[in-house]
Amino acid sequence: MFDVDKLRADFPILSREVRGVPLVYLDSGATSQKPTQVLDAERHFYETSNAAVHRGAHALAEEATDAYEAARQTIASFVGAQVEEIVFTKNATEGINLVAYAFSNATDKARQGIEVDRRFVVGPGDSIVVTEMEHHANLIPWQELCAKTGATLKWFGLTEEGRLDISPGVIDNTTKFVSVVHQSNLLGTINPVKKIMDMAHAVGALGMVDLCQSVPHMSVNVNELGADFASWSGHKMLGPTGIGILWGKSDLLNAMPPFLSGGSMIEMVHMDHSTYAPAPQRFEAGVPMAAQAIGLARACDYLNELGMDNVFLHEQELTAYALEELAKIPGVRVIGPTDMRDRGSAVSFVVEGIHPHDVGHLMDAKGVAVRVGHHCCWPTCRRFDVPATTRITTYIYNDKSDIDQAIAGIKSAQEFFGSGIAVSA
Amino acid sequence: MSEDLYQEIILDHYKNPRGKKVEIDSLAQSYQVNPTCGDEVTVEVGQNPDGTLLVSYDGQGCSISQASASVMSELINGKTPAEAAPIQEAFMELMKSKGQLEPDEEVLEDAIAFAGVSKYPARIKCALISWMALSDAQIKAQLTATTTTRSG
Numbered sequence: 001m002f003d004v005d006k007l008r009a010d011f012p013i014l015s016r017e018v019r020g021v022p023l024v025y026l027d028s029g030a031t032s033q034k035p036t037q038v039l040d041a042e043r044h045f046y047e048t049s050n051a052a053v054h055r056g057a058h059a060l061a062e063e064a065t066d067a068y069e070a071a072r073q074t075i076a077s078f079v080g081a082q083v084e085e086i087v088f089t090k091n092a093t094e095g096i097n098l099v100a101y102a103f104s105n106a107t108d109k110a111r112q113g114i115e116v117d118r119r120f121v122v123g124p125g126d127s128i129v130v131t132e133m134e135h136h137a138n139l140i141p142w143q144e145l146c147a148k149t150g151a152t153l154k155w156f157g158l159t160e161e162g163r164l165d166i167s168p169g170v171i172d173n174t175t176k177f178v179s180v181v182h183q184s185n186l187l188g189t190i191n192p193v194k195k196i197m198d199m200a201h202a203v204g205a206l207g208m209v210d211l212c213q214s215v216p217h218m219s220v221n222v223n224e225l226g227a228d229f230a231s232w233s234g235h236k237m238l239g240p241t242g243i244g245i246l247w248g249k250s251d252l253l254n255a256m257p258p259f260l261s262g263g264s265m266i267e268m269v270h271m272d273h274s275t276y277a278p279a280p281q282r283f284e285a286g287v288p289m290a291a292q293a294i295g296l297a298r299a300c301d302y303l304n305e306l307g308m309d310n311v312f313l314h315e316q317e318l319t320a321y322a323l324e325e326l327a328k329i330p331g332v333r334v335i336g337p338t339d340m341r342d343r344g345s346a347v348s349f350v351v352e353g354i355h356p357h358d359v360g361h362l363m364d365a366k367g368v369a370v371r372v373g374h375h376c377c378w379p380t381c382r383r384f385d386v387p388a389t390t391r392i393t394t395y396i397y398n399d400k401s402d403i404d405q406a407i408a409g410i411k412s413a414q415e416f417f418g419s420g421i422a423v424s425a
Numbered sequence: 426m427s428e429d430l431y432q433e434i435i436l437d438h439y440k441n442p443r444g445k446k447v448e449i450d451s452l453a454q455s456y457q458v459n460p461t462c463g464d465e466v467t468v469e470v471g472q473n474p475d476g477t478l479l480v481s482y483d484g485q486g487c488s489i490s491q492a493s494a495s496v497m498s499e500l501i502n503g504k505t506p507a508e509a510a511p512i513q514e515a516f517m518e519l520m521k522s523k524g525q526l527e528p529d530e531e532v533l534e535d536a537i538a539f540a541g542v543s544k545y546p547a548r549i550k551c552a553l554i555s556w557m558a559l560s561d562a563q564i565k566a567q568l569t570a571t572t573t574t575r576s577g
Binding site: 354355356357358361372373374378381387388416417 | 430431436461462463464465485486487488489491545548551
C-alpha cells in the first residue's frame with residue numbers, strides 16, 4: 001500500500017486553504033487534482049520538443065511526434081489495449097459522440113446509396129439500449145441518434161438499491177447497439193458489463209462501455225470488458241483536461257466513417273473526394289493535443305507506480321468507512337448501494353429537510369469540496385425521487401480524516417438548519 | 426462563515442414560505458429551471474380589479490431559491506407593475522453586486538437578506554430563478570410597467 005501523506009506532497013493544491021480553512025478535496029469524481037510530475041511532463045514537452053505532431057520533418061517535429069506516439073503506447077498498455085486501438089479525443093463525451101456519429105453518418109450515407117458497413121446503419125425498427133444510471137454524456141448522444149434515424153431508445157431500469165435491473169427483453173433482436181456505464185458516477189454501482197456486452201453480442205449488436213469512473217480507480221483491461229468500444233477522460237485520472245480516450249476494436253474503427261474531418265485524417269485528397277487514413281489517425285483531425293497526451297501518459301506511470309490494485313483497495317477502505325459513518329447520522333439517506341459488493345467510491349446522499357445545495361454549501365464553509373446537483377444524471381435522480389444529491393468522491397490523496405471532515409460538515413449543516421425541520425410543501 | 430449567506434430572514438422564509446401555491450385567477454405563468462442543479466419554480470401572475478399584481482408560486486429547491494420566491498411574492502403581491510418594477514430592478518442590481526452594494530431596505534425590505542448571496546457566484550442563480558420567472562410571466566400576461574403604461 002502507498003503512503004498517502006507522502007504522495008500528498010506531489011499535489012500542491014491540497015495544501016491550500018479555502019474560505020480560511022484547509023482544503024478537503026472530495027470531488028475527484030468531477031475532476032482529479034494533478035501531481036507535479038504530470039505538470040512537469042507537460043512543461044518539459046513545451047520547453048524542449050514542442051512542435052505540431054504528424055507534420056513537418058524537422059527535428060522538433062520528429063521529437064514531438066515520437067513523444068505523442070509514445071504517450072499513446074503508454075496509455076494503451078495501461079488498459080491492456082493495442083496502440084492502434086487508442087484514439088485521442090477532447091474528452092470522454094467526444095469519444096461517445098464519435099461512435100454515435102459513426103452510426104448517424106453511416107445511416108445518412110446508406111440513405112444516399114453510398115456503400116457503408118451495415119453494422120453502423122440503424123433505422124426504424126432498430127433499438128439502442130442504455131441504462132437509467134447513465135451520465136448525460138452516454139444518454140443524449142443516443143437520444144440524438146434515435147431522433148435522427150427513427151431507431152428506438154430502450155434502457156435497463158434500476159433496483160431500489162441502485163443496481164441494474166437486467167430484465168430479459170430489453171436487449172432483443174432489434175438491438176443494434178448497447179452502451180453502459182462501468183461504474184456509476186452518482187450511485188457508485190459497478191455494473192456487470194461483461195454480462196451485458198455478451199447479451200448484446202448474442203443478438204448481433206455492438207457494445208460500448210463508459211469507463212470514466214472505473215479506469216481512474218481500478219485495474220481495467222479493455223479486453224476483459226467484452227465490449228467493442230470504450231471511452232474515458234484523462235482529467236479524472238490525474239491527467240490534464242482536454243484529452244479523452246476512445247478505445248475501439250481496429251476492424252470496427254477502420255469500418256467507421258470519420259467524425260471530425262480535415263487535416264491529418266486523410267490518405268488522399270482531391271477536389272471532389274478524399275480517402276481516409278486508418279484508425280486512429282482517421283479520427284484525429286487537426287493538430288492534436290500533444291502536451292495533454294504526454295501529461296496523461298505520465299499520469300498512467302504515476303498510477304502504475306502506486307499499483308491500480310492498491311488504488312482500488314485504498315478507495316474501497318475509504319468508501320466503506322464513509323458508508324459506515326454516514327449510516328450513523330440520523331436523517332442521512334445514501335442513494336446507491338450501502339454495502340461494498342460491486343461498489344466503487346462515489347457516495348451520494350441526501351439529508352432529510354436540507355436541500356443538497358445547502359448541505360454542500362455548509363460543507364464548503366468548512367473547506368470540504370463536494371459535488372452537489374444531479375451529477376449529469378437527472379433521470380437517475382428522478383428514479384430515486386430526489387431533486388439532487390450531495391456526493392463525496394475520493395482518490396489516492398484522501399484519507400479517513402477527510403471523511404471525518406465531511407461527516408463533521410454534514411452534522412454542522414444539520415445543526416445549522418435544525419435537523420429534521422419541517423418544510424411545508 | 427455562512428451566516429452572511431444564511432440570514433435569519435432567509436431561513437424563516439424557507440421554513441415558513443409565504444404566498445406559495447395560493448390559488449389565483451392567473452393570466453400567465455412561467456416555469457423556470459436551473460439546469461445545473463434541478464431547482465424548479467413556477468410563478469403565476471394575475472391582476473386585481475385595481476390593477477395591482479397577484480402573484481403565486483410553486484417550486485422545489487434549495488433554501489436560497491425557495492426563500493427568494495417567498496420574499497418575492499410577499500414584496501410584489503398587491504403592487505402595481507409600476508411600483509413593482511423598481512423593486513425588481515433593485516433586486517437584480519443587488520444580485521450583480523458581488524457583495525459590494527449596500528441594499529436599500531426601504532425598497533427591498535426582507536430581500537436585503539440576499540445581499541450576501543451575491544458573493545457566491547454559484548448561488549446567485551438560486552436567488553434569481555423566481556424573479557426571472559416573475560418577469561417572464563409578466564411579459565406573457567402583458568403586466569409589465571411598460572405594457573400597462575402603454576395600455577393605460
